[in-house]
Amino acid sequence: MNARKRLQFGVAVAALMLAGAAGAAPVKVGMITTLSGGGAGLGIDTRDGFMLALKQAGDAASEVELLVEDDQQKPDIAVQIADKMIQSDQVDLLTGIVWSNLAMAVVPAATAQGKFYLSTNAAPSALAGAGCDPKYFAVSYQNDNMHEAAGAYAKKAGIGKVFIMAPNYPAGQDSLTGFKRFYDGEITNEVYTQVGQTDYAAEIAQIRNSGADAVFFFLPGGMGIAFMKQYAESGVDIPLIGPAFSFSQDILPAAGDAALGVMNGANWSKDLDNPANATFVEGFETEYGRLPSLYAAQGYDTANLLLSAMSKADITDADAFRAALAEADFDSVRGKFSFGPNQHPIQDFYIREVVKEGDVLTNKIVEPVLTDHADAYAADCKM
Amino acid sequence: MLLVAEQALNGLQYGMMLFLMAAGLTLVFGVMGLINLAHGSLYMVGAFACAWIAAATGWFWLGLLASLIAAAAAGALIEILVIRRLYSRDHLDQVLATFALILVFSEGTRWLFGSFPLYLSLPPALTGAVTLPGGLQYPLFRLVIILVGGAVAVGLWLMITRTRLGIRIRAGEADREMIAALGVDISRLYTIVFALGAALAGLAGALVGSIQSVQVGMGEPVLILAFVTVVIGGIGSIKGALIGALLVGMTDTLGKALLPGVLARFMDASSANTIGASLASMLIYILMAVVLILRPQGLFGARA
Structure with missing residues (x-):
């Protein structure tokens, strides 16, 4: 390279740098989520919901650079991806993890390295109380919440004896704790299953031998599909209740008519009546040709929260960016939405019923059960 | 009482599924002296073939037939292309090559069918539960798996003891140089035995995939237990594979079903489940260790 060429090169680089500086600082987002195996439906919906929000935002989202990687629902893979995204890709913010055991492996290390983490789904109790962190926001819920809503419903409906079951990992333990916090009847059995069973x-x-009046179960993704299929074959006819995860849009087609009429606790439903939700549901169906699930709704809200904060503050100024996130100044598909002191949502919870619309199984809201509901751990969070 | 009976049936069903896997493994191991890690991939091939054909034609039975054919064809193909070169090599080379086959099969299947699990619907004639004597309700399809396993066991026993192919297989186990010298086409015999084992694995995959889910990597967890079964039952013995599979199936299911309940009497449910499940998984290996100490050649093994 001779001197003249070197000069030209230098000018070109300088021009590029100026062009970059002209807009707001770009935000590099690392999404770690489950795109293969039994949990793939959840991660695919999270990613698609997130990307739909970016697409609908148009130019406002041009400063978002999104990297997506598949964690295969394995904590060790999630940790490897997080390390790579933080160290070699230099992302500013991480998001997307579906499973609480993976979140526990990734989130504390990411926030300790100064990265923001916005949770689209998993929100284990360990990160909501004493383990809360200024850089960690749960946009979805706190793990106990959906199960608390189901527990409140079971109590209100006067169900006398319940068999409760969840996978043995942080979200499963939170699930049964949450259900029992609001349900005061008799628990016939408390059963933990293996993750991925x-x-x-x-x-x-x-269950057949329990004598329970209802079965409360939390089995997200492929676990729920396998259970629903086998339950339908078993000849047991004890009614099922659960959190929205167990009867989410990704599970219903495989579960079939066995799921009809089942009640579940949720923070969102596709028939929730607000303009943001209408835009989201219609946009999602047009873009992907299927009905959105709860995971898609939470991914969509997370992207919109991020965009709202980017319009107010620069991510390089962490304190200002955090304050902008905490304002939650975006139109949530869940209607009312704000953050509590531990940066977990305060929102309404509903009971949904599984119904058939034409040939398609989906959920419909029956009634609200918990209004402006926060979580039980906020008081332990000191920050 | 009904609970224990139902769990015993679950153990029996699990054992029969393991038997279908272990039968092929033990034949290949016994006759050819080959450690085939890719046996789990043949299980997966069977499941995917069944799911694909059943979804495309709407006939579950055709899917089941397709699982047998696809797995047997895949088995014969890898025997001719890869496995044949490995008989004279040591076990480490065999493990390496067949492990590579697992990766090829997994990525190939992912490429063809995607990472998303497939779900089969059972034919109406096999859905629902039946009431057994004693008032126990049990899913019909799980009973069918038990019956299929039993029928395969009888069929294999007849084939080994009563047919010319069976005589050759037994002779191949005992002394492969000698039967080659006597004019038996040993490489064709090996291909047939390998394809037969593959077909059984494919059948197991299709049956289990029908009640659970069909996904990439579904075969490997089963493969480990199938190896344990073969070691307990004795290498090369069909009878050993059957008894071993039933022992492993019962131990695993009853252990997982009963231990957490017992432990929950003096600890919380979450820990009782964690410890109970780990103890139940350990029970299988403890069983294997005890069998190996008392009978190093396995329960029905001919050689040590």
Whole structure:
């Protein structure tokens, strides 16, 4: 390279740098989510919801650079991806993890390295109380919430005896704790299953012999599909209740008519009546040709929260950016939405019923059960 | 009482599924002296073939037939292309090559079918539950798996003891140089045995995939237990594979079903489940260790 060429090169680089500085600072977002295996439906919906919000925002989202990687629902893979995204891709913010055991492996380390983390789904109790962090926001819920709503419903409906079951990982433990916090009837059995379990014959045998009036179960993704199929085959006819995860749009087609009429606690439903939700549901169906699930709704809200904060503050100024996030100044598909002191949502919870619209199984809101509901751990959060 | 009976049936069903896997593994191991890690991939091939054909044609039975054919064809193909070169090599080379086959099969399947699990619907004739004597309700399809396993066991026993192919297989196990010298086409025999084992694995995959889910990597967890079964039952013995599979199936299911309940009497449910499930998984290996100490060749093994 001769001197003249070197000069030209230098000018070109300087011009590029100026062009970059002209807009607001771009934000590099690392999304770690589950795109393969039994949990793939959840991660795909999270990603698609997030990307839909960016697409609908148009130019406002041009400063967002999104990297998406598949964690295969394995904590060790999630940690590897997070390390790579933080160290070599130099992302500003992480998001997207579906599963609480993966979140526990990634989030504390990411926030300790100064990265923001916006949770689209997993929000284990350990990160909501004493373990809360200024750089960690749960946009979804706190893990106990949906189950608390189901517990409140079971109490209100006067269900006498309940068999409760969840996978043995942080979200499963939060689930049963949340249900029991609001339900005061008799628990016949408290059963934990393995994460990723595909055969529920042994648990169904226990349900058959439990004498319970209802079965409360939390089995997200492929676990829920396998359980619903096998439950329908088993000849047991004890009614099911659960959190929205167990009867989410990704599970219903495989579960079939066995799910009809089932009640579930949720923070969102596709028939929730507000303009943001109408735009979201219609946009999602047009873009992807399927109905959105709860995970898609939460991914969509997370992207809109991020965009709202980017319009107010520069991510390089962490304190200002955090304050902008905490304002939650965006139109949530859930209607009312604000953050509590531990940066977890304060929102309404509903009971949904599984219905058939034409040939398609989906959920419809029956009634609100918990209004302006926060979580039980906020008081322990000191920051 | 009904609960224990139902859990015993669950253990029996699980054992029969393991038997279908272990039968092929033990034949290949016994006759050819080959450690085939890719046996789990053949299980997956069977499940995907069944799911694909059943969804495309709407006939579950055709899917089941397709699982047998696809797995047998895949088995014969890898025997001719890869496995054949490995008989004279040591076990480490075999493990490496067949492990590579697992990766090829997994990525190939992911490429063809995607990462999303497939779900099969059962034919109406096999759905629902039946009431057994004693008032126990049990899913019909799980009973069918038990019956299929039993029928395969009888069929294999007849084939080994009563047919010319069976005589050759037994002779191949005992002394492969000698039967080659006697004019038996040993490489064709090996291909047939390998394809037969593959077909059984494919059948197991299709049956289990029908009640659970069909996804990439579904075969590997089953493969480990199938190896345990083969070691307990004795290498090369069909009878050993059957008894071993039933022992492993019962131990695993009853352990997982009963231990957490027992432990929950003196600890909280979450820890009782964690410890109970770990203890139940350990029970299988403890069983294997005890069998190996008392009978190093396995329960029905011919050689040590």
